[in-house]
Amino acid sequence: xxxxRLKAAGFxxxxxxxxxxxSRVAVLVDDNERGKSSLLAAIAAGLYGLENDRRTHRVLTPxxxxxxxxxxxxxxxxxxETADDRLTIVRDFERGTxxxxxxxxxxxxxxxxxxxxxxxxxxxxxxxxxxxxxxxALVRQGELDAVVPGDERLRRQSTLHAxxxxxxxxxxxxxxxxEALAVLQQAADAYTCExxxxxxxxxxxxxxxxxxxxxxxxxxxxxxxGLEAVAAPLEELARLAEEERAAKDGLRALERARxxxxxxxxxxxxxxxxxxxxxxxxxxxxxxxxxAAAALPxxxxxxxxxxxAKLEEARRNLQNLEARRAEESARARAAVExxxxxxxxYLGCSAEDADRFVALAAELRRVSExxxxxxxxxxxxxxxxxxxxxxxxxxxxLQGRFGGLGEADQKLVRGQAExxxxxxxxxAELERARTEATETLREIDAQRHAKRVPGWAxxxxxxxxxAAGAVLLALRMPVPxxxxxxxxxxxxxxxxxxxxxxxxxxxxxxxxxxxRKLSDAxxxxxxxxxxxxxxxxxxxxxxxxxxxxxxxxxxxxxxEYSRIMEESEPVLRAQQxxxxxxxxxxxxxxxxxxxxxxxxxxxxxxxxxxxxxQRIRAALGAQKxxxxxxxxxxxxxxxxxxxxxxxxxxxQRGAAILEMAGLAHDPAVPWATWIERVAKLARGGERHRTLxxxxxxxxxxxxxxxxxxxxxxxSLAALDAELAALPAEGAPPALRPEEARALAExxxxxxxxxxxxxxxxxxxxxxxxxxxxxxxxxxxxxxxARARAERFRRAVEVARETIQSVATETHRRWAxxxxxxxxxxxxxxxxxVEQVRFGEDLDFSVRxxxxxQLARGRAVLQLSAGARDQLHLAVRIAVSEYLSRGGAPxxxxxxxxxxxxxxxxxxxxxxxxxERLSAEHQIVIATCHRGRHRAMADADAGxxxxxxxxxxxxxxxxx
Numbered sequence: 001x002x003x004x005r006l007k008a009a010g011f012x013x014x015x016x017x018x019x020x021x022x023s024r025v026a027v028l029v030d031d032n033e034r035g036k037s038s039l040l041a042a043i044a045a046g047l048y049g050l051e052n053d054r055r056t057h058r059v060l061t062p063x064x065x066x067x068x069x070x071x072x073x074x075x076x077x078x079x080x081e082t083a084d085d086r087l088t089i090v091r092d093f094e095r096g097t098x099x100x101x102x103x104x105x106x107x108x109x110x111x112x113x114x115x116x117x118x119x120x121x122x123x124x125x126x127x128x129x130x131x132x133x134x135x136x137a138l139v140r141q142g143e144l145d146a147v148v149p150g151d152e153r154l155r156r157q158s159t160l161h162a163x164x165x166x167x168x169x170x171x172x173x174x175x176x177x178x179e180a181l182a183v184l185q186q187a188a189d190a191y192t193c194e195x196x197x198x199x200x201x202x203x204x205x206x207x208x209x210x211x212x213x214x215x216x217x218x219x220x221x222x223x224x225x226g227l228e229a230v231a232a233p234l235e236e237l238a239r240l241a242e243e244e245r246a247a248k249d250g251l252r253a254l255e256r257a258r259x260x261x262x263x264x265x266x267x268x269x270x271x272x273x274x275x276x277x278x279x280x281x282x283x284x285x286x287x288x289x290x291x292a293a294a295a296l297p298x299x300x301x302x303x304x305x306x307x308x309a310k311l312e313e314a315r316r317n318l319q320n321l322e323a324r325r326a327e328e329s330a331r332a333r334a335a336v337e338x339x340x341x342x343x344x345x346y347l348g349c350s351a352e353d354a355d356r357f358v359a360l361a362a363e364l365r366r367v368s369e370x371x372x373x374x375x376x377x378x379x380x381x382x383x384x385x386x387x388x389x390x391x392x393x394x395x396x397x398l399q400g401r402f403g404g405l406g407e408a409d410q411k412l413v414r415g416q417a418e419x420x421x422x423x424x425x426x427x428a429e430l431e432r433a434r435t436e437a438t439e440t441l442r443e444i445d446a447q448r449h450a451k452r453v454p455g456w457a458x459x460x461x462x463x464x465x466x467a468a469g470a471v472l473l474a475l476r477m478p479v480p481x482x483x484x485x486x487x488x489x490x491x492x493x494x495x496x497x498x499x500x501x502x503x504x505x506x507x508x509x510x511x512x513x514x515x516r517k518l519s520d521a522x523x524x525x526x527x528x529x530x531x532x533x534x535x536x537x538x539x540x541x542x543x544x545x546x547x548x549x550x551x552x553x554x555x556x557x558x559x560e561y562s563r564i565m566e567e568s569e570p571v572l573r574a575q576q577x578x579x580x581x582x583x584x585x586x587x588x589x590x591x592x593x594x595x596x597x598x599x600x601x602x603x604x605x606x607x608x609x610x611x612x613x614q615r616i617r618a619a620l621g622a623q624k625x626x627x628x629x630x631x632x633x634x635x636x637x638x639x640x641x642x643x644x645x646x647x648x649x650x651x652q653r654g655a656a657i658l659e660m661a662g663l664a665h666d667p668a669v670p671w672a673t674w675i676e677r678v679a680k681l682a683r684g685g686e687r688h689r690t691l692x693x694x695x696x697x698x699x700x701x702x703x704x705x706x707x708x709x710x711x712x713x714x715s716l717a718a719l720d721a722e723l724a725a726l727p728a729e730g731a732p733p734a735l736r737p738e739e740a741r742a743l744a745e746x747x748x749x750x751x752x753x754x755x756x757x758x759x760x761x762x763x764x765x766x767x768x769x770x771x772x773x774x775x776x777x778x779x780x781x782x783x784x785a786r787a788r789a790e791r792f793r794r795a796v797e798v799a800r801e802t803i804q805s806v807a808t809e810t811h812r813r814w815a816x817x818x819x820x821x822x823x824x825x826x827x828x829x830x831x832x833v834e835q836v837r838f839g840e841d842l843d844f845s846v847r848x849x850x851x852x853q854l855a856r857g858r859a860v861l862q863l864s865a866g867a868r869d870q871l872h873l874a875v876r877i878a879v880s881e882y883l884s885r886g887g888a889p890x891x892x893x894x895x896x897x898x899x900x901x902x903x904x905x906x907x908x909x910x911x912x913x914x915e916r917l918s919a920e921h922q923i924v925i926a927t928c929h930r931g932r933h934r935a936m937a938d939a940d941a942g943x944x945x946x947x948x949x950x951x952x953x954x955x956x957x958x959x
Contacts, residue, residue: 001125001888002922003043004086005079010068011045012038014076022081024949025918027933028926034953036926040893041066043924044138046078046089047122048130049098063093082125083888089121126888136880137890184803188796195785202793209786216779223772226764243750263719266712273704280699287691297660304657304678308671311650318643336625343619345599346612351620353595357613360592361606367585368606374578412538413558423532430521430528437518444511448503455499462492818844818878825874828912830905831867836875846871866901870909873897877917891922896929907936914947 002022008014013035020026028036045066052063068074074094080087087108090099098119100109112121123129128136191202195209297303340347405413466489472482536551543554592604602608655665658674665674704712815838822836822844835847847853848863863871873894880890892913898906910933913923927933937944 001891002081003078003891003924004081005077006039006042006046007077008039008042009073009075010070011042011074011076012066013069014038014042015068015070015072018951018953020922020924020951021949022922023918024947025914026922026924026949026951028924028951028953029930029933030928030953032928036928036953037895038066039953040138040895040924040926042076043078043891043893044122044130044133045093046076046091047080047125048120048133049091049118050093066093080125087121126890128883128890133890136876136883138893184796184800188793191789191792193785193789195782202789202796206786206789206793209782209789213779213782213786216775216782220772220775220779223768223775226767243746259719259722263716263723266716266719269704270709270712270716273709276699276702280696280703283691283696283699287688287696300657300660300678300682304654304675307650307654307657308675311647311654311671314643314647314650318640318647321640321643336622339622340619343615343622346616346619347623349599349616349619351617354613354616354620357592357595357609357616360588360595361609361613363588364585364592364604364609365606367581367588371578371581371585374581409542412535412542413555423528426528427525430525433521434518437514437521440514441511441518444507444514448506451503451506452500453503455496455501455503457496458492459496459500462489462494462496465489465492817882818875821878821881822871822874825877825912826870828916829870829874829901829909831870833863833867833871836871844875864900866898866905869897869900870905873909880921889921891924892917894923894925896927897925899927899929903932903935906932907939910936911940911943914943918947 003020004022005017005019007017013033018039028039030036045062050062050066051057052061054061073092075090075092078089078091080089086103088101090101091097096117098109098112098121099107100112100119100121102108109119112119112124114120114123120129122133126133126137188202190199191205192199193205193209195212196205200208465485469482469485469489472485539551539554543549543551546554548554548557589604592609593601596602596604596612599612602612654671654674658665658678663674663677818838819836823833826833826836832848833846834849835853836844837846837853838844845853845855846863848867877892880892883890894913898909901909913925917923937948
């Protein structure tokens with residue numbers, strides 16, 4: 001692959017276009033911070049794009065890092081040449097779009113799709129992903145050693161190691177040992193065992209199956225031992241059955257005695273129930289006699305006592321109220337008359353006069369506060385103007401220059417900023433509309449093409465079929481043959497032509513709308529540019545008329561004039577407000593003096609005016625209190641009426657309570673007598689409630705229920721009948737009580753022992769018949785699974801040993817090539833490194849001069865910075881050459897690779913790149929050492945003139 005052209009509309013500091021000569025080594029020379037490294041990064045971004053994953057790049061993603069420094073479009077184009085085509089890669093990072101066009105102008109973007117929105121064109125062209133490309137082909141300054149990670153774990157995880165193996169395998173005919181071993185390890189670590197119900201390592205699965213097999217064997221032995229252990233309990237169960245039958249025969253002698261005892265107990269319970277019935281009838285008769293007192297509420301006595309107490313208290317309060325009224329009235333009248341005598345000068349004033357005095361005081365106070373604030377603001381604004389350095393002569397000059405401008409000229413000057421902002425905003429919207437219309441047209445054309453292609457194919461097939469049928473007809477071939485061909489041709493034309501027509505007219509309305517939108521946007525852009533040009537012409541004429549050199553100088557003076565006018569306006573406004581406040585203070589003071597004269601004069605300050613208003617209101621209040629003095633005691637009349645109403649209500653309440661007790665109220669009878677009568681009735685009601693709620697229910701509870709009584713009488717009759725039916729001679733001999741108890745206890749013991757033995761026997765036999773077949777089957781499955789897992793483990797071990805032997809041979813192929821190539825490259829530069837040996841993890845060791853072989857970590861510490869960078873550069877170049885064998889050669893993008901080398905080794909390194917490597921690889925070198933490379937060019941003038949292309953960034957990079 002060859003790089004031909006790079007065009008950056010905006011990429012970091014880059015903005016411009018650069019062309020590369022693939023047959024020459026491109027040397028980009030410019031100062032630091034001018035964009036040399038950015039150009040190399042732009043080439044990599046054109047091939048692979050930029051990541052925007054914050055999980056990997058937490059501080060700043062590559063997409064954010066390379067955003068244009070000066071704003072504007074974030075876009076670049078990269079033109080490359082492959083073995084069979086020339087491609088133009090267009091990436092718009094702001095919109096997140098990618099386009100790839102071939103030599104014929106056809107879009108081939110879908111050929112390079114690797115995901116939903118991922119288009120790594122470089123991976124398809126070079127066979128390397130972005131990280132591998134940066135390790136081999138893109139050498140940034142200070143990152144020469146990044147091709148081989150220092151950590152062994154990272155080296156073994158590096159995809160570059162697998163790429164080298166793949167390259168050796170593909171070109172040598174073997175397999176990728178690293179990937180195969182990884183697959184085997186994953187298979188051994190993820191062995192799925194259905195018997196265990198999980199996925200785990202094969203060694204762990206074998207061990208768990210072995211443990212499970214032992215558990216199942218132990219369960220089978222336990223079942224067999226359990227079945228053997230129940231033989232003795234079965235014999236004991238038979239013996240217990242015989243003993244139970246003998247005990248039951250002995251208990252039959254107790255049956256007659258039990259029945260006689262039951263009959264006696266039934267007769268006693270029935271006699272006691274008859275006595276309870278008689279007692280219940282007596283209690284019910286007493287409750288019926290007290291039914292009249294039951295209607296009285298339990299709280300009637302307490303309510304009547306409370307009502308009588310409140311009634312007597314109300315009558316006492318009524319008497320005390322009349323005495324208080326006479327005393328308070330005399331004292332209040334004397335106080336009001338004294339107050340009126342003190343305020344006699346203000347008796348002729350009204351409430352409006354008091355309100356006006358208050359309003360004048362408030363007005364004077366507001367005027368004083370506003371005057372103080374405005375004077376402070378005016379003093380501060382004058383100091384601010386003086387501190388800003390405004391010269392009076394400059395202010396006068398600007399007023400004379402712009403004060404006489406007409407309304408149209410002032411509008412023209414003031415509207416420049418808004419015109420510029422509006423122009424930029426609308427132009428951006430129109431550009432977006434143009435882009436959307438263009439994308440729509442492109443999409444419609446693509447859809448039409450996709451529909452027309454099948455139609456043309458079918459039409460061509462139909463025409464060909466018709467032609468074949470016509471030829472067969474001319475040759476007089478069999479009729480079915482040429483008739484079938486002619487029919488198929490007609491069908492092909494009938495299907496193909498409508499498809500072509502439908503494809504040509506697809507989305508005609510959308511296409512017309514997109515064209516109309518595109519033309520409208522272009523017309524509006526032309527109008528805006530015309531308006532902007534007219535405004536600039538008018539502004540130029542005004543600047544020439546006022547004697548300015550250009551419009552920029554005019555706008556600068558106008559901005560200064562506007563600022564001075566804005567800053568001086570607060571001072572003028574404050575002075576005008578002070579004059580208005582002075583007039584308001586004079587008017588308010590004059591009115592206050594005029595109103596104070598009838599009252600004997602006095603000061604006109606706000607506090608004095610408020611005091612006069614307060615005394616006027618006090619005089620008016622005293623007069624009103626004297627006139628309303630008699631009405632003031634109306635509350636006593638209201639309270640008296642309330643007390644009298646309460647008294648009447650209490651009397652009615654007491655009468656109502658007596659009525660509830662069944663008594664008629666007589667006012668002549670004292671309330672104490674009525675209280676005693678109600679108390680007597682309350683005690684009768686309490687006895688009635690006690691009978692109904694406690695005594696009678698308790699007696700009813702002692703009664704036997706009717707159904708139980710009937711059953712008891714029926715049982716007694718049955719027992720009497722059974723006892724009468726038993727013959728005296730046929731009755732069994734009665735046993736002694738202690739013998740009967742012994743027999744009953746023995747029967748219970750036999751039953752308990754039998755119930756204890758039966759579950760053991762039943763459980764043991766049930767478990768044996770249910771679990772023994774299942775455990776045997778499961779044991780067989782586990783043994784088969786363990787054997788299968790052991791066979792899988794042996795197969796993985798055999799495969800690993802075989803692949804490792806193949807891996808050793810594969811490593812030898814690429815390691816030997818890298819060993820020889822790196823040593824040859826270092827010899828061409830002139831370093832003291834004699835030998836390089838690569839390990840299987842891509843790490844290497846070196847031997848400098850006659851010294852011992854040193855691991856890379858120790859050698860890096862002992863070598864100088866220049867020798868170390870030359871070593872790592874040689875490793876990168878050797879890896880790139882190996883990966884390029886038989887495929888597309890990798891371009892080498894080098895950022896000042898000899899910055900730490902001396903002049904001789906730098907010259908030797910450049911000769912190595914130009915003479916030996918540029919024939920296979922396109923090389924782009926960025927450097928800031930202009931003088932050093934010019935000196936090398938002068939020393940090897942013929943070589944540099946023929947094989948080196950000089951590029952300058954200064955003319956194309958915008959800071």
